[in-house]
Amino acid sequence: MLHGFSYHSPTSLDELLSLLDAHREKAVVFSGGTDLFVAIRAGLAKPEHVIDLKKVPDLAKLAFDEANGLHIGATVTVNQLVEYPTVRDRYPVLRVAGDELATFQLRNRATVVGNIVTASPCGDMGSPLLCLGATVTLVSARGSRTMPIKEFITGVKKTQIAPNEIVSAITVPADHIDAAGGYKKLKRIKGHDLGVVSVAAIKSKSARRFAISSAAPTPVLLEDFPIDVDVDRVQESAQKAISPIDDVRCTAEYRSFMVNVFIKRLLGEVA
């Protein structure tokens, strides 16, 4: 049994935002609940109001057009994303990383936006979305603002979100559509394991990009590299950018080592 809270299921964005404005720190929003209900059960979260986003039609949008890019609404699940034809065929880095996230059942509930808002250093969507230059749109009863994911995630489970705001969507600009991509994740078992360390990579017409998760408080995006960059240069840049720690899953030394291994493999495979 979870601790007592009131459940709300608003059916419009206005209703949702005024609820959130009224309850602020006492409220928490959710869609998949795959992080929230684990946290509530463990006593780590004790919200008085739990607000379900799934009946707000505006938040369910998953769409692509060349002008606006890929729009991923707050309630779009990871499985919806990876099965979406544009993602499947034209954003390989998202497809591969999405498939690596937790288990099939969890991906049926877990959302892409939730993975970013949770801002865990080992989240699987952070590094691919950093490579693609994605932005988040925050909305509240007072207005909306947009910022790059790079700025949105500020630390371990910390973001710029205000208590009366939600992330309504992630937007992936069309700039890197059809870029070759790959994602390598070190974990102890296949299925429901947190990443020990992971690296995402894309190769567009003009540049290569790499981003690394589980090796610093936030996912880390490296600078753009020329297509024919040699492996030493990427590895050197990565080692300067990360600050891995020792923890129950792995040592800092092994994390650093595997970042280099994955960079080398991705340079070969993302062609």
Next chain:
Amino acid sequence: MKRVSLTINGEKYARDVSEHKTLLHFLREDLGLTGTKEGCGAGECGACTIMMNGKAVNSCLVLAVEADGAELETIEGVAKGGTLSKVQDAFHRRHAVQCGFCTPGMVISATDLLRRVPNPTREQIVEGIEGNFCRCTGYEQIIEAIQDAAGGGAGRAAATPKENQ
């Protein structure tokens, strides 16, 4: 308390339920549908897997109130008229059950996999049950049972490592 109306295994139910009760506990405690098991309660083990509106979910991480208006399928609805489903029958014949605690969730996931991928390779089967832990069988009999239930074809052609030796 909130009123929820839903369909489970083709039968309609309407009950008042605490807003903070999980769907798993609602099924087990309020409706007596105890076939669905609680293992970890945190979305890791898959013992609580059910179908909700056609998607496999961990019912321990769903609120009962979220299921208002939903169609659920639980292990109780898999056998029809006392006849085991293909998957259940294959689990029986292949000894894919030891302690049996993971079996309801495993059968739901396997059935869902075969609906999506009627003729899975061994690798697709392994991926299909990635969210279901079994601590007894070592998975081999479960994988063989799912290959059997798929009716041979590509599933059987992809020999197990044991058969390769």
